[in-house]
Amino acid sequence: MVYVGVDLHRKVSQVAALDPSGEVMFNRRIPSDRRELLRVFGELEPGPIEVAFEATYGWGWFADLLQDAGIEAHMAHPLATKAITAGRLKNDAVDAKTLAQLLRTNLLPEAWIAPPEVREARRLVRMRSSLVRIRSRLKCQVHALCADHGVPVEMTDLFGSAGRELLAGLVLPPLSGSRLAANLRIIDALGSEITAAEREISRGFARDERVRRLMVIPGIGLLVGATIVAEIWDVGRFNSPERLCSWAGLTPTERSSAGHTRRGHISKQGSRWLRWIMIEAAAHVRDPALRRFAAGIEDRRGSKIARVALARRLLTLSYYALRDPAGCRAYPSLHRTRTSLTERARLGPGLSDGR
Numbered sequence: 001m002v003y004v005g006v007d008l009h010r011k012v013s014q015v016a017a018l019d020p021s022g023e024v025m026f027n028r029r030i031p032s033d034r035r036e037l038l039r040v041f042g043e044l045e046p047g048p049i050e051v052a053f054e055a056t057y058g059w060g061w062f063a064d065l066l067q068d069a070g071i072e073a074h075m076a077h078p079l080a081t082k083a084i085t086a087g088r089l090k091n092d093a094v095d096a097k098t099l100a101q102l103l104r105t106n107l108l109p110e111a112w113i114a115p116p117e118v119r120e121a122r123r124l125v126r127m128r129s130s131l132v133r134i135r136s137r138l139k140c141q142v143h144a145l146c147a148d149h150g151v152p153v154e155m156t157d158l159f160g161s162a163g164r165e166l167l168a169g170l171v172l173p174p175l176s177g178s179r180l181a182a183n184l185r186i187i188d189a190l191g192s193e194i195t196a197a198e199r200e201i202s203r204g205f206a207r208d209e210r211v212r213r214l215m216v217i218p219g220i221g222l223l224v225g226a227t228i229v230a231e232i233w234d235v236g237r238f239n240s241p242e243r244l245c246s247w248a249g250l251t252p253t254e255r256s257s258a259g260h261t262r263r264g265h266i267s268k269q270g271s272r273w274l275r276w277i278m279i280e281a282a283a284h285v286r287d288p289a290l291r292r293f294a295a296g297i298e299d300r301r302g303s304k305i306a307r308v309a310l311a312r313r314l315l316t317l318s319y320y321a322l323r324d325p326a327g328c329r330a331y332p333s334l335h336r337t338r339t340s341l342t343e344r345a346r347l348g349p350g351l352s353d354g355r
Contacts, residue, residue: 002044005099006053007092008032008062015040016096018104027093034065041071052103054078054095055111063113073113076102079269080109112237121230124204126273128197129227135190138183142167145180159187201226213321213333218287219314224277228318231274241319248274250312266308278311278318285310289330 002025007014009032016027025044030036041049051066052074053059059075066073076099102108114122139159146153149172155162172180205211205226214225238244245251249270252263268275285291293313298306320328327333 002047002049003100003104004041004044004049004051005096005101005103006037006051006062007096007099008053008056008059009092010058013037014092014096016093016100017044018097018100020104022101022104024097027097029092034061037062037065038069041069048072050074050103052076052099052108054081054099060116060119064116074103074108075111075113077109077111114233118230118233121204121226121233122273124197124200125223125227125230128194128201128223129273129276131190131194131197135187135194138187138190142180142183142187145172145176145183146170149176198223205229210322213325213327214318216327216331216333217314217317217321218290218331219281219285220318224281227273227277228315229322231271231277232322235319235322238319241316244319245312245315247271248278248315250275250278250308250315274315275311278315279307281314282307282310285314290314 001020003018003020005016005018011032012029013032014027014029015037017025019025028040030040041051050072053062054076055078063073063075081099081102099108143153143158146158149170151166151170153163153166155166157163158167167180167184170177170180202222206222208226208229210229211222211225214220214228215222220228232238232244235244238247242251246267247270249268249272250266252265253267255262255264282294285294290310290313294306294310297309317328317330321331321333
């Protein structure tokens with residue numbers, strides 16, 4: 001067995017190969033080109049090869065390359081790898097050799113290599129969320145412009161029909177007027193792209209049984225359910241809801257020593273997209289039982305902590321809904337009716353209006 005560590009970059013990468021005893025066979029810098037990488041791996045044949053690389057920017061093509069070549073791939077978790085290998089000397093050659101050494105000694109902290117279809121599903125829901133965030137920032141600029149010129153905004157939605165009439169009738173200095181018009185044009189263009197993305201999400205996920213089981217949970221509509229499924233995909237990767245919540249970064253950090261335990265804020269490590277969508281969903285929950293749960297925490301810790309706690313509760317319910325064909329016990333999918341499914345197959349509460 002030959003153990004290979006690859007410090008992957010966009011233009012050039014470092015490749016280190018170790019034999020079973022840990023001796024370095026080579027450690028060289030090569031272009032990040034498919035043919036060049038396959039040529040280097042070909043030098044190590046005909047024996048079996050295993051390759052380790054970090055989860056870095058643009059790793060998908062490299063994982064697909066290894067799969068097509070029949071080479072066993074291992075993707076390392078960057079934070080865990082750095083915690084193990086922290087030292088004075090750090091460069092590409094050291095990083096590649098360290099990855100190979102961790103793989104050889106079975107100490108590599110591995111991350112899940114999402115298949116191509118999962119990465120495509122994630123691109124779809126993440127693109128829609130990114131467009132919504134951009135549109136929200138532009139809307140904030142319009143609100144700021146109105147405030148700067150002392151324009152009173154009495155309507156709840158400045159970008160509805162009444163708000164558009166107000167904006168169209170404003171008399172502003174030339175530069176401010178041109179900036180307002182530019183923001184509105186881009187907001188309208190983004191609205192069309194967001195609508196198109198939502199149609200694609202509906203076509204891709206509306207018939208997914210996992211999404212249907214999620215949609216009976218309060219606060220979870222089609223968009224939220226599609227994002228949860230795309231980010232998690234295989235809930236069997238997590239042996240408990242606590243592990244899933246930790247992966248989403250919704251669990252508190254902990255510092256323990258000599259019998260004293262201090263818990264801090266949530267870790268915010270893991271899937272930021274899943275964490276964001278669960279916190280957004282928590283803001284639209286109207287279920288009495290879940291609202292009482294959040295209200296009890298809000299009285300003691302404040303509204304922000306209560307919202308995060310409710311997001312974690314929703315993710316816990318989602319774990320059981322994805323794991324069990326009948327859904328979670330609190331909101332079993334077998335009890336839903338065809339009519340309620342049709343009604344809930346909309347985009348979801350509040351998540352298509354700029355959130």
